[in-house]
Amino acid sequence: MATIKDVAKQAGVSVATVSRVLNSNGYVNEDTKKKVEEAIDRLNYKPNAVARSLYKKTSKTIGLMVPDIVNPFFPELARAVEDTAHKLGYNVVFCNTDENVEKEEHYLEILLQKYVDGLIVASNTLTAEKVRQLNIPVVSIDRKINADIPTVVVKNKSGARKATGFLLEMGCKRIAHLSGPEHIDNAMERRTGYLEEVGSEPWFDSSYIEDGNYDMKTAINATLQLLGRHPEIDGIFAGNDVMAIGAIKAAHKFGKKVPEDLAIIGFDGISLAEATTPELTTVGQPIYDMGTIVADLLVKLIEKKAVENTFFEFDVELIERESTRKV
Amino acid sequence: MATIKDVAKQAGVSVATVSRVLNSNGYVNEDTKKKVEEAIDRLNYKPNAVARSLYKKTSKTIGLMVPDIVNPFFPELARAVEDTAHKLGYNVVFCNTDENVEKEEHYLEILLQKYVDGLIVASNTLTAEKVRQLNIPVVSIDRKINADIPTVVVKNKSGARKATGFLLEMGCKRIAHLSGPEHIDNAMERRTGYLEEVGSEPWFDSSYIEDGNYDMKTAINATLQLLGRHPEIDGIFAGNDVMAIGAIKAAHKFGKKVPEDLAIIGFDGISLAEATTPELTTVGQPIYDMGTIVADLLVKLIEKKAVENTFFEFDVELIERESTRKV
DNA sequence: AGTGTATGTGTAACCGGTTACACATACAAA
DNA sequence: TTTGTATGTGTAACCGGTTACACATACACT
Known part of the structure; x- marks a missing residue:
């Protein structure tokens, strides 16, 4: 060279x-x-980029930390982030933490040592204090960490209300909720939205809620629990699409037809949701737009350009497909 | 600091x-x-990792270049690569090329400038000559570039024969093939396997093969073409799982029941294949093991340790699920 | 003529590590 | 006593860029 x-x-x-x-x-x-x-x-x-970095203390690189690379939501997001970052002259280092605090800390250290210029994180273990110590711009995506940290999220509660309300409209009488884990704020917001719709129905009690881990396996178990406990359930609002897909599978195992016996609605709008049979009705997030906005926001912060807004809360849209069609 | x-x-x-x-x-x-x-x-x-890199001309980082981050095969692979690399003290920079030569070249340049120690690539645009010029160890995954380049793949042809043969066993009389793109060697190997099984059947002609782009959208179109041309088709072997899922959707649109009217089998064994209804019968690759092996192999090459073998061809296993069950 | 400013280029310090080399000491073997 | 070797530590060069500063020239304006 x-x-x-x-x-x-x-x-x-x-x-x-x-x-x-x-x-x-x-x-x-x-x-x-x-x-x-x-x-x-x-x-x-x-x-030589390394020599340049050493002197300039920047690397034209941003880190993207996601909790689960296997959940299609994050690859789809990553793609948008990458596209945008590229256009702006930045590279993206993609890190998968598996919701593991040690892995997360390890990555943080590595990224800092490599002079990444900024960070996009989807994390619930990261604290505002830790972020402050990093001394580089950080933007939170999909989850809120702290009001001081620029954030890109969606209206989870309102989306959850749309979903639950839609099931109600379609005539469902007993609607269960397959919730995401308690330590993830968006899961709790979605749960709240669900509760606001059905929490005061006469039939409701907390046994209509079951926790999953935003993955398919736990969702299947949780759904089987729900259906075992309450065979009368005729609608499920799942905290994300992956869990909704799990719920469809579990319903089949249980001998329930979707959507005839049981309507199921998800949340996220991953493209995989279109791939299932029946196709999944879901609350769609504008994933690509969100990725574009975070990347853009982060780069502006890095380059100390003016930003008009550091909190983006996207609207969410009900996408009606087959898993809720009442025949 | x-x-x-x-x-x-x-x-x-x-x-x-x-x-x-x-x-x-x-x-x-x-x-x-x-x-x-x-x-x-x-x-x-x-x-400071940057200062160290500058002098040592290594970065304890490997690059992983994949053609399509949205195809779940690659995130699943990435996860395995990352796990293993981490254990061995390396970081992974994940690059998504979208099968785009310019993006690929851009990444290559960037990675070199950052002194990555080695590269894992799934590419069909990369030539042996370009790889040589990089002057760092490169391992090819999922696709063969050249006999000189260490490679980790599966027995595509034999897998395709297993898939097609299985459809035959299940009593299918007219088996079509939804092929991957012609410029990807594994797609051609899979096509060859299919041809070896049914190419000399009296009914066969090339109109039973349709090309897709290893994604869902093209697969749906291609399947509709196939079924329009040959309504008598009662079995489809798709070149990968994502396309098989597309085929299931297309079959539904076309008014065919899977598996009653039409058996469908995929290739890859992504976890998403379990998520569909009906669950997809597929030819499973040991994705995690492959990721482990490539990462391990690459690190050995980087550290100039002895490697007993630079060509790994994994066996592939037929996973019977619901999309082929003849009732 | 004198001064100020824009243009053009080179020298050397610096970024934060690693390591070749020099030097010093201690102790064992011859 | 001499020599050799293991141990222990510091100085400075080096990796490949960037940039502060010095210096030189050209030209416009008093």
């Missing part, structure tokens, strides 16, 4: 001059510039 | 000595070592 010294020698100038043409910095004579550019071409020179 | 100089001052030694205790290199007196370690603790010192 050619270095800046090689280029300088080739072009017959000093390294400072080469650096100046590389960065379009300071004054450089047109002819000199041409010579340097020729040398760069001839040697196929690429500046 | 404290630097090595701060630590040296605190401990009353030179930076060289600090570096020695950091790297357990050369001779250091026990007492000195203790003093240095105390200073490190007191200052909460973390060595």
Whole structure:
């Protein structure tokens, strides 16, 4: 690999001059510039990003930390983040924490050591204090950490009300909720929305709520529990799409037809939700837009550009498909 | 952030000595070592990875380039790669190329500039020549690039024969193939396996094969084409699971019941294949093991350790579920 | 002519580590 | 006593960039 010294020698100038043409910095004579550019071409020179980072203490890289790479929501988000970051001249380092605090801390350390310029996190273990200590811009996605931290989320409660209300409209009489884990704020917001719709119905009690872990396996178990306890359940609002898919599977195991015997509605709007049979009715988040906005916001913060807004709460939209159609 | 100089001052030694205790290199007196370690603790010192990289020309980082982050096969693979890499002390930079040559080249450049120590790629645009020029160890996963490049794949042809043969056994009379794109070698191998099973049947002609792009959308179209052309089709072997799911959807649109009217079988064994209704019969790849093996292999190559084998061809296993059950 | 400013370029310090090399000491073997 | 080797530590060069600063020249304006 050619270095800046090689280029300088080739072009017959000093390294400072080469650096100046590389960065379009300071004054450089047109002819000199041409010579340097020729040398760069001839040697196929690429500046060394590590050396540059060391001096500038930035890396043109942002970190993206997600709790579960296998939940399609996050790859879809990652793709949007990556697309946008790229357009803005940044690279993305993708980290999967598996909701594991040690892994998260390990990554944080690594990322800092590598001078990442900013961080996008979906985490419920990260505290505001830890974020502060990082000393780089951090934006929270999908989950709220703290009012001081710029955040991109959706209207979970209102989405949950839309979902539950829709089941009610479709004539469901006993609606259960497959909740996400208690330590995740968006799960609790969705649960609250559900409760606001049916919490004061005469039939309701807390045994209509069962916790899952936002994954399919726990969702299947939880659904079987629910149906075992309350065979009269004719509607389930699941805290996310992956769990809704689990619920469909569990319903089948249990001998219930979806949507005839049991209507199921999810939350997220992952593309996989269109892939199931029956296709999943769900509360769709604008995943790609959210990824675009976070990436854009983070880069603005990194570059200390003005931001008009550091809290984005997206609207959410009910997407009616087959898992709730009452025939 | 404290630097090595701060630590040296605190401990009353030179930076060289600090570096020695950091790297357990050369001779250091026990007492000195203790003093240095105390200073490190007191200052909460973390060595700067960028500075280290600059001198050592390595980064303890590997790149993982995949063509489609939204196909669950790759996140599942990524997770395994990450787990293993972590255990071995490496970080993973995850890159999504979208099968786009420019994006791929861009990433390659970036990764090189950052001194990644090695690369795992799933690509059909990367040539052996380009790989050679990178001058770092590269391992190919899921696709073969060249005999000189260490590779981890599965027995595609044999898997395809298993799939097609299974449909035959189940009594299918007209079996179509939803093929992956022609420029991807594993798609062609799978097609060959299919042809070896049914290519010389009296009914067969090439109109029983339709190309998709390994994604759901193209698979739906292709399936509708196939069924429109040959309503007598009673079995489809899809080149991957995502396409098989698309085929199920298309079959429904077309008014065919799966598996009663039409048996469908996929390839990959992504966990999503269990999530559909009916659950997808598929040819399962040992995705996690493959990820473990590639990461392990790459790290061995990076560290110039002996490797007994640079070509891994995993067996593939037919997983019978519901999309092929003949009632 | 004298001064100020824009233009153009090179030298060397710096970023934060690693390590070659020099030097010192202690102790064992010859 | 001499020599060799293991132990222990510091100085400074180096990795490959960026940039502060110094210096030189050209030109416009008093």
